[in-house]
Amino acid sequence: MEDQQSGRKRQIITTLAVLIVIVVIVSAAAIANKKGDTDNTSAVQPPSGSQSDSMTSSESSSSDATASESGYKDGTYNTSGSYGTPGGTESIEVSVTLKDGVVTDSSVTSKAKDAESKEYQSMFVGGYKQYVTGKKINDIHLNRVAGSSLTPEGFNDAIETIQDQAKA
């Protein structure tokens, strides 16, 4: 019984994985179509062998869109994918932010209503990791920079003293 359950869980997770990939692809397609400033709604068929009844991706939208050299408009694009579960239709949302033709931010948000679906989706959203990278401050217009507190002189002096002692 337990084996069956975990097998079922795996299957649902796999289905979700496929769905996410599809939603992301559809988002990308939607964004590409945005070049022509046409609204876009598209639907895809569920992959065969999956236990879900239907999956659709829709509601592609953009905000603060301004044209950039890359031909893609800057802005945040949202799309949501929905799929049937034994507990009813559930959806998951993908958001992609474009700046100068580069994806600068993306996120997956769980929109599940059913408790079980929530659990599966949160496993997914949790597994969808984003990694940041640094950019030189000189390249960006900023008002202020926030980091850890600049340390008092006493602290820095003490560190230097210890480093000197370590060298001696």
Next chain:
Amino acid sequence: MAPEPQQQWKFEAIGTHFWIGAYQPLDDVTWQRLQTTITDMVEKFDATWSRFRSDSLVTRIAQQAGEYHLPAEGRELLQLYRALYEATEGAVTPLVGNTLSDLGYDAQYSLQPKSSVRPVLPWDEVMRLDDTKLTMLQPALLDFGAAGKGLLVDRIGKQLKKAGVSVYCVDGSGDMLVRGLQSGLQIGIEHPEDPGSIIGVAYINDGAICVSAPNRRRWGASHHIIDPQVSAPTRGIRTVAVQAHDAAVADGLATALFMVPPERLQPAFDFDYLVLYDDYSVAHSPGFPAQLFIRQETPDA
């Protein structure tokens, strides 16, 4: 277009750097007078709450049990700490003082850990707060490093408002309070290993953002954010940024998120957050007002 301040002032206090900008017309006389008022207030704050000063209230509290009358901001500070203490089930507490000190972050900056490090004691075993009266059941070294600077930033903001300045930014080196701006200030979030770069830009026009990272106050194997569960520095997180209405709350929560997940804090506090982990992966609330620089390829697991 991000605004530029019409008056600005930089100073050092409580062992770190402050910057204040006024984004509205303000005559020099008023600005000078404000600087004097704020300097006095900051000095008083430091003389009360610093555990690095032999003349402070905190140092007296550390020496003897008994009743202590706190100045006006004391109630606010202790109440915030109590709320954080309860929401984090003891993870954020002013009672980390002895532990930090034993680890080497003491008044002399010895930065040498003692052979035995005192554990963090439960709040109710040590002290009771009744309005502005603090009763110490036993002496203890209190440390207000988690939210003290945030509260000071808020208090500077209140002084500005009192003097008729309603559009301003108070930058307490990592703790920032912005009020009254039409468009957001663009605030870079520092890369924890490369102070010359940032990992994203936050936009704040009316609120506070606090960034906490153990990258600077670090010595030997220790740093200044202590997990009371193990009486040792936290691991796994490089930087936390919190956006909230007030700097004190944002500051306290930025420390709390090193030890407890955001879900534990959300019932008690209204905030948005960003957590940067050791592997440079990030987690943030949907409303965190920042553009992050996301790496396209993901590293091998």
